Amino acid sequence: MTATPPRWDNEQLTSDRLTATTQFREERTTEPLDHYLEFYEDAYSVFADVMEASDDLRKLRETAADLLLNKSRQHLCRYVASPPLSEDDLKTLGDCSLAIGALKANPDNIDILMEYILMGLDRERFPWVGEDREPSESERQAAIVSTAAMFAMRKMETFRRGRGKAFEKALKVYLAEECGLTEVKATVISNASQGPQIGEFSGESSVVGGKADIVVRLFDGRLLPIECKVSNSETNSYKRLIHDCGEKAQAWVADLGVANCLPVAALSGCYSLGNLNKAQNMGLTLIWSHDFEPLGTFIESTLAEPSA
Numbered sequence: 430m431t432a433t434p435p436r437w438d439n440e441q442l443t444s445d446r447l448t449a450t451t452q453f454r455e456e457r458t459t460e461p462l463d464h465y466l467e468f469y470e471d472a473y474s475v476f477a478d479v480m481e482a483s484d485d486l487r488k489l490r491e492t493a494a495d496l497l498l499n500k501s502r503q504h505l506c507r508y509v510a511s512p513p514l515s516e517d518d519l520k521t522l523g524d525c526s527l528a529i530g531a532l533k534a535n536p537d538n539i540d541i542l543m544e545y546i547l548m549g550l551d552r553e554r555f556p557w558v559g560e561d562r563e564p565s566e567s568e569r570q571a572a573i574v575s576t577a578a579m580f581a582m583r584k585m586e587t588f589r590r591g592r593g594k595a596f597e598k599a600l601k602v603y604l605a606e607e608c609g610l611t612e613v614k615a616t617v618i619s620n621a622s623q624g625p626q627i628g629e630f631s632g633e634s635s636v637v638g639g640k641a642d643i644v645v646r647l648f649d650g651r652l653l654p655i656e657c658k659v660s661n662s663e664t665n666s667y668k669r670l671i672h673d674c675g676e677k678a679q680a681w682v683a684d685l686g687v688a689n690c691l692p693v694a695a696l697s698g699c700y701s702l703g704n705l706n707k708a709q710n711m712g713l714t715l716i717w718s719h720d721f722e723p724l725g726t727f728i729e730s731t732l733a734e735p736s737a
Contacts, residue, residue: 432649432730434691434714435723442705445717452719453661453698464588468581476505476576485569486550486558493543494536498529508576510549513583519545596697596718597642597657603721604630608728610645618644621652621689637684639677647691647731654681655693663701670694670704675711682712693724 437445479502483492486509496502507514520527522545525538532539550558554572557564564572604610615631618624625631625646634644634654641654656674660666678692694708697718709715716724 432727434693434727435716436709437705437715439702439706442702442715445720446700446702446705448719449697449717450699465581465585468584468588469577471501472505472577472580472584473573475501476508476580477573478502479505480569480573485564486555487561489543489547490540493539497527497539497542498532500529503527505576505580506543506546508580509551509555510546511551511554512549513579514546514549596659596695599718600643600655600657600695600721601630601632603725604643604645604728607721608725610728615644618652621685624652636681639680641681642695645728647728649731651688651731652685652690653693653728654678654690655695657695658697660696660698660700662699663704666698666700666704669698670696670700670708670713671711675708675713678713679711687712695724 479496480486482495482502483489489496489506489509496506507516507519514522516527519542523538523542525531525535525541527542532542552559554575555564557568601612605612610628610630613625613629613631615634616624618634618636620637624634624636624644627646627648627650630643630645632643634641636644636652636654642657643655645653645655647653656677658669658674660669674692674694678694681690681692691714692712693714693716695716695718705715714727
C-alpha cells in the first residue's frame with residue numbers, strides 16, 4: 430500500500446494552531462526594540478545629511494548626483510516620495526539600474542531618476558518645497574523624524590521576513606540531518622521525472638510554472654513540493670494558505686498527476702480553523718514550524734515503497 434501523508438482532524442488542527450499562534454505572539458513581544466532603534470537612528474542620520482546637502486530638498490535636482498551616487502542617501506531619497514518608492518518601483522520608472530557603477534557610467538539616468546522622485550514628493554511632509562521657502566525648525570525636525578520612522582518600519586518588515594526565511598532554513602536542516610536527505614541544486618521542473626532524485630531535496634524551484642520553496646523526492650519516487658508560509662493574522666491566513674498555497678497545489682497536481690505529486694504547506698503564525706480545513710480539502714498536507722516530526726515520519730514511511 431502506498432504511504433499516505435498525515436491528515437488532521439479538528440482537535441489536532443486546533444491544538445497546533447493555538448501552539449503556532451502562541452509562538453508567534455512570543456516572537457513579536459520579545460522582538461528586540463534595539464533592531465528598530467538601530468534602523469531609525471541610521472536613517473535619521475542619513476536623511477538629515479540629505480536635507481543639508483540639498484538645501485532642505487529645495488535643490489534635489491542640482492544635487493542629484495551627490496545624493497543618488499551614495500547608496501545610503503539613495504535609499505532615503507526614495508522616501509521623499511509618498512508613498513515611498515521601492516527600489517523595484519524606481520528601477521521600473523527610470524528603466525535603468527540603481528547600481529552606483531551603472532549610474533556613473535550613464536549619468537543621464539541620475540537626472541531621470543530624480544525627476545521621478547520629485548514627481549511623488551510628499552507635499553504634506555515637505556510643504557515648504559512647493560511654497561519656495563525655507564522650512565521652520567519644527568517642520569525640518571518633523572520631516573526628518575517621520576521619514577526616518579517610515580524607513581525604519583520598512584526595514585523592520587524586511588527583518589521579519591528574514592525570520593520567515595529562518596523557518597525555511599530550519600526545515601532544510603531537518604530534512605538533511607533528521608531525514609537523511611541530500612540537498613542538491615535547484616532545477617526547473619516541468620514534469621514529474623525532473624528535479625531532485627530519490628532521497629534528495631532542493632531549495633526554491635519552479636515546478637510547472639509555480640514556485641516551491643523546497644522540493645523533496647520521496648523514497649517511493651513521488652515529488653513533494655513544499656511552500657513555507659508565515660501568517661500574521663487569521664484573516665491574512667486566507668491569502669497565505671488558500672490563495673498562495675492551495676491554488677498552486679491544485680495546479681501542481683493537475684499538471685503532474687495525483688499519483689506523482691503531494692503538495693505540502695509548512696506553516697508558522699496565525700491561521701483560522703476554517704482555512705486549515707479548506708486547505709486540506711484542496712489536497713494540501715499541513716505541517717508546522719513547531720513540529721516537523723510528522724513530515725519526517727511520513728518521509729521515512731516511503732522507504733518501504735518500491736521506486737516509481
